[in-house]
Amino acid sequence: MLETHVPTLSMAERNRRWDLARSFMAREGVEALLVFGEHEDAGPAAVAYDTWFTNDRPGATVIFPRGGEPIALLPGPMFIMDHVESTRRGEAMWISPQNLRGARTSRTIIETINALGLAEAAIGVVGLGPHMPWSPEGIIPYGIWSSVLSSFPSAGFRPVDLSFGQLVMRLSPEEIALVRHAATIGDNMVRAMVETAAPGVAENHVYAAGMAAGYGHGSLPPAMHMWSGHDMVAAGIPSWAYRAQAPRVLCDGDVIYAEVFATHGGRQAQNQVTITVGDVHPDVYRAAQVARASYEAGLEVLRPGRTFGELVDAMHQPIDAANGWPFLIAVHSLNPGLSVGKGRGLFSHGPATEGYPLVSDHPTFMADMELVPGMSFAFEPNYAFGRHLVHLGGTVIVGEDQPIELNPYTAQLLPAAGDRVAISRSGS
Template sequence: MAREGVDALLVFGEHEDAGPAPVAYDTWFTNGRPGATVIFPRTGEPIALLPGPMFIMDHLESSRRGETMWIPPHDLRGARTSGTIIETLDRLGLAETAIGVVGLGPHMPWHPEGIIPHGLWSEVVSRLPGADFRPVDLPFGQLVMRLSREEIAVVRHSAGIGDAMVQAMVATAAPGVPESRVYAAGMAAGYGRGSLPPAMHLWSGPDVVAAGPPAWGYRPQAPRVLGDGDVVYAEVFSRFGGRHTQSQVTIAVGDVHEDFHRAADVARAAYDAGLEALRPGRTFGEVVDAMHEPLDAADGWSFLIAVHSLNPGLSVGKGRGLVSRISGAEGYPRVPDHPAFLPDLELVPGMSFAFEPNYAFGRHLVHLGGTVLVGEDMPVELNPYSARLLRAAGD
């Protein structure tokens, strides 16, 4: 707050079921359930504005069990409406001060123009005309990117759970098995180890080019049944203790097309180039450029970004919008290219990143990778298991 010249912070947390890349900066202040709005005066204690009675009940029960609660009951509020925000700022004497806001700035990739609802924020601004609200999302995000020793231990544990999820999927995938069983095996492995993983992304097929949650989760249709020659694509998310890890997964089921092996070699070369570049003192943009060199040199095409930060999800690699390279994509709109976001971000030990290079020859796509930490000198791979083309154990 001193560095940014503000008298308080107002931190808007996204809903707890937001899924991958959640904007949960509120938890850095509460050590609690995501979804609060935190008001933290420069000369006082933070106050948590909670969405409703469930959050109060959870706080009460956790306190009764002796769990560590960072914000005491007298600094909780039972709503986080615009009226509660205005009332709290006014009572703290902040109605005509400079207030740094987390929630107005970009949160990649889902919220490039902020997350605070228009109706709520327009009411706050109109009723506090003397306040000087300033977006501080980026400086705050960069401040917390360097994880503490305790946080790194939590991230390591989360990544281990992610590996167990992937291993369960590899053990389940086989011809004749529905996608839903592979999905369920991975999620069960996460839940059974005390993680609350967000819904994973999963598709399958002999030549499928897609990313995202399986279609049977949002359309009334049966899960696809795996066949010989298929691959299973998955983006597996693990979340433990408020810290996040990711694994990028391609599982070969039976005898797959040779182009999958070629594509895996290119993707792996990009992964290795990223490891070589991930050193303290270098920049995020240098890592992005290094990972794209093998991708640009080969004669196929890449599908999505190759790298982004975790804890928080702040910096994002460049994308080239090559949807037009997919056969059958005629008539679909062009996806605009975008440069790397925060390319000048200097790497320091304790930062965490998702390495997720992908490559395709025709419609034969592979993506691989996992969570990597910036070490004191060398990078620390937390998910080397999924940084290669995997083979289903049950085929």
């Protein structure tokens, strides 16, 4: 499907970001930023701060001197070839050819720092600090970083990940338009899955329908999380994606749980999805009521001036009051994925986990962070009675006074197409 109204980013947005970065460097007392980006195939929650500077293919290392323009160190010749072709087609490229480098090895980093006269400068580094949830201790490879440190004993490198992350979390109007577009793509992906799911259909067909809808709407979504079963308690990419086995075939009474990640222009939306197939267990509907109450409690608190910790606590009130158990966190930030809600040690509370290592409770990460307009969050409240698990939610943005709810479609149970039993039980 060809999209006719696709939001883009202007050169004014580029200038806004670069000016923000220069002001940030002045406040932090650093002469440059050294920004590491993960590989373009890093999947959901990728560390892609490099694209904030480049509006280009993920996977660069960016060095930005306070008095100049960003320099992008690219992984290889393919990236340069893409830049050449995009320029030939008349696309407005944010990084000029003279500010590109053909490698992002430690040697190239060292050469660029020396060429910029930063050998003894204070340099803020994005990549050393926590990047939740996959990289709580940073993403920079040891070999690269040890070489850089040994080459510049008089430089002052220090992590600025958290403060820089909060800087970019407040999305501009152009960026909000990107997230809205991604959220619409996410809804369309889920609708395709709902239309496909039925008893006798293999999991991979449901997965393929969702991903195809993302591609068809001009997005390249990362790997989707999806599991199914009568009493399934699991999350992540389906097991047939990494283990040599056949995909599971759906049965009457199954529940499909999925996390759908849609992206556009380097900005991400996220849908939390529970699809019922036929006559599911009554505890599924009970769990959905708890999850929905948590979702609505979050909407009430997502206001400028409140804190992330207050948001997390509000969403946990219905969860803590029920007599089942939460599976995962209820909320985290998007664009970037920086702040994370508190979590209970699921193997301390979940059923049938004897013999497995305990997973400790963890507090809210960045609880004191103030909510400001333009911040985006994934609302993903989840709850289970026994082994009957429900996840609901989607992308929500802090508005000037009211929250901007982008995915109300997935903030409810979704009966598979033609499933009259589930529609009747849900009271729709």
